[in-house]
Amino acid sequence: MSDEFFRSTYDLETPEQTEAHYQKWAATYEAEVAEQGYATPDRVAQALWSQKPKSQTPVLDYGCGTGLSGVALRNAGFEVIDGMDPTVNMLAVAKTKGVYRTLSSFEITDPAPLTNGVYTAITAIGVIGAGAAPPETLDMLMHALPKGGMLSFSFNDHTLADHTYTARLNDWLDMGAARLLFREHGPHLPGLGMKSDVYVLEKT
Template structure:
């Protein structure tokens, strides 16, 4: 029986632990999340397409992992997809999906891995949250967007319970620096009884 990694993903304490787990998980990641009914990528893609049904919109899939998010975006209709992920083995999985124009790695501890203004739409699907990218990643992505740019992302139940993450969203909205275009709760990993909020956030 192959090792299961999902439960371990919510008990990580450092960026190195996170990268090591995802490097080991890469070969079985798609199968394990599929077994648990992983629904968030399609939900984010559908929300973004409903708001912006333009196939050639350049989208950065940040933390693309094995490419399940890119696959969902592609199946929804988007065709100009670039991906970034810090885990080499995960990027190999993304390459195999055949839906990205470009894929690149980055140092997980790099405080500024993005070129500001390069994309008007950034997707971070299942990326920012407990056991994954830290709270400051939210600010990093928002600052990289131009005015009127859109961050399409998700917060799962674990993340919604953690003010370190939710306060980032609240701060941007309450100060008028961004506005919520869409927010909806729904299934994330239904076989784990986990939901997520899918959110489209426009930078002011």
């Protein structure tokens, strides 16, 4: 299977390029990541469940893509899952999964697409990072949580190599604005030799 989309993902420089890239990739995305053993969705979902094992907790799956993350959240134990993604072609595939209570789109250039305080649990699975959402997305998601709310997310190897992302995370921790509940380095796309860090933050 072609690795065209994998190779070009980390060269994307603007939100518009990112959206166009994933619009084109939607039809083959799941087959291609499955071929590489995509492990991060299950790892992030299980990490959140380990800290908040309540099936009726509404979870926002931010950047839900084709819904692989929603399936992982359902398999982990969550039953009330809302998905958001700027890519309508991806959302069309996510709808077929039958795991979401609601699915909605937003403008990829909108700096604040969420209403603060609505969710006590948010995931960003494979969303924040090189070739995807910028570092300030972490700020936006954390600000959207109430005190005690949890954000479960991942940074892949490309993202971990970019200090702007890890610095943004460390700012939240160093200021005492968030508490690190979970961190684990493990498989991301084993077929490509890639790993990722999985985190759960609690807003303080």
